[in-house]
Amino acid sequence: MHQQKIAVSVSKIERLSPNIKMFEFTAKDTPLSTFRAGSHVTVHMDEVGIRRAYSLISDPDRPEHYRISVLRDESSKGGSAYMHDSVAEGDELFLSPAENFFPLVHDNTCKHVLVAGGIGITPFLSYLYELEQADMEFELHYCFRDGANAAYVNHLRERIGDRLHVYDNAQDQHLSVEQLVARQGKNTHLYVCGPQPLINAVIEHGNALLGEEQTHFENFGEVAxxxxxxxxxxxRSGFTLEVGENMSILQAIEADKRIAIDCMCRNGVCGTCETAILEGEADHRDHYLDDDERASQQTMMICVSRARSKRLVLDL
Incomplete structure (x- = not known):
C-alpha cells in the first residue's frame, strides 16, 4: 500500500490570508502530468511521517507546475502545521500522482452549480478552467465565516463576475441551500465541498429535488x-491496538507507526484504505461502499468507519 512518489521543488509560497498559504511545486526529475478538474495530490511529509491530500488549484492542461492551498487547521494532527511552519521555498518534497474522486461532469446541456464553504473553494478553482474552456453554464456560491480570512474572493470576482455569489457570515450573509436548490432546473448538476453541515444540507436537498446522480460532493479534510x-x-502484523473514543483506526495506526497505510481522502470517499474484515462487525460511515457491500461485512474504510463489536480483526 505504498504510493508512487514524485520529487518536486517548492518554487513559490504565497500567504493568501492569515491562515491560508498557496504552495507551488515544480518537478525535479519526472515531469508533472495533466489532470482533470477536481483532482488532488498527496503531499508526503516524510520528515514527520505524515501524508495529506490537497486539491489542485492550477490549470489542469498546463502542468508546468502544480499549486495547492493549505488552511492552517488549529485541530491539525500535524499536516497543515508542518506545511505552514516548516516548508520553505526551495525545499524538496514528494507528491503522489494526481487522483480524482470529484470530477466535473462534462455536459454542455446542463447548468453546473458549485457550492463552496471556506477552504472547500479549492477544487472549484480547477473546475473553472474546464467550465470556461467548454463554455458551460455555471455559477459559484462561496460561503465563509469572515471575509478577512477568505481566499480568492477578489480573484474570483475579476474572473467570473456576476456568476460569483458570496456569503460572508460575519456580515450576516447566509446561504439558504434549500432555496438555492429549489430555484434550479432538473437538468442542473450540483456540487459541494466544505464543512460537513454544508455538505449534508446540499446532499439532502440536492438528492430530494435533483436526484443522487445530479448531486456531487467532496468532503474536505479529515472527518471526525x-x-x-x-x-x-x-x-498479519500480529499485534492489537485500542482505538479511543475520539480517534479513527487510521489515526491509531499512524500514532503506533508499526504499519504504513495510504489514505488519499481521510473521509471515506476514495477507497484507498479499504481493508478486509476477518472477525467482528464494522460500523460503516464511508461514502464508498454500497449498501450490499456494507451488509456483507467483508471490508471497511479504516479512515472513518468504526466497530459495532468490541473487537475487530483486520487483514493488516
Whole structure:
C-alpha cells in the first residue's frame, strides 16, 4: 500500500490570508502530468511521517507546475502545521500522482452549480478552467465565516463576475441551500465541498429535488470518527491496538507507526484504505461502499468507519 512518489521543488509560497498559504511545486526529475478538474495530490511529509491530500488549484492542461492551498487547521494532527511552519521555498518534497474522486461532469446541456464553504473553494478553482474552456453554464456560491480570512474572493470576482455569489457570515450573509436548490432546473448538476453541515444540507436537498446522480460532493479534510472505544487486532502484523473514543483506526495506526497505510481522502470517499474484515462487525460511515457491500461485512474504510463489536480483526 505504498504510493508512487514524485520529487518536486517548492518554487513559490504565497500567504493568501492569515491562515491560508498557496504552495507551488515544480518537478525535479519526472515531469508533472495533466489532470482533470477536481483532482488532488498527496503531499508526503516524510520528515514527520505524515501524508495529506490537497486539491489542485492550477490549470489542469498546463502542468508546468502544480499549486495547492493549505488552511492552517488549529485541530491539525500535524499536516497543515508542518506545511505552514516548516516548508520553505526551495525545499524538496514528494507528491503522489494526481487522483480524482470529484470530477466535473462534462455536459454542455446542463447548468453546473458549485457550492463552496471556506477552504472547500479549492477544487472549484480547477473546475473553472474546464467550465470556461467548454463554455458551460455555471455559477459559484462561496460561503465563509469572515471575509478577512477568505481566499480568492477578489480573484474570483475579476474572473467570473456576476456568476460569483458570496456569503460572508460575519456580515450576516447566509446561504439558504434549500432555496438555492429549489430555484434550479432538473437538468442542473450540483456540487459541494466544505464543512460537513454544508455538505449534508446540499446532499439532502440536492438528492430530494435533483436526484443522487445530479448531486456531487467532496468532503474536505479529515472527518471526525467518534464513538465507543474498541480493540483492533491486525492479523498479519500480529499485534492489537485500542482505538479511543475520539480517534479513527487510521489515526491509531499512524500514532503506533508499526504499519504504513495510504489514505488519499481521510473521509471515506476514495477507497484507498479499504481493508478486509476477518472477525467482528464494522460500523460503516464511508461514502464508498454500497449498501450490499456494507451488509456483507467483508471490508471497511479504516479512515472513518468504526466497530459495532468490541473487537475487530483486520487483514493488516
Amino acid at each position: 470518527s467518534n464513538g465507543d472505544s474498541f480493540e483492533v487486532h491486525f492479523q
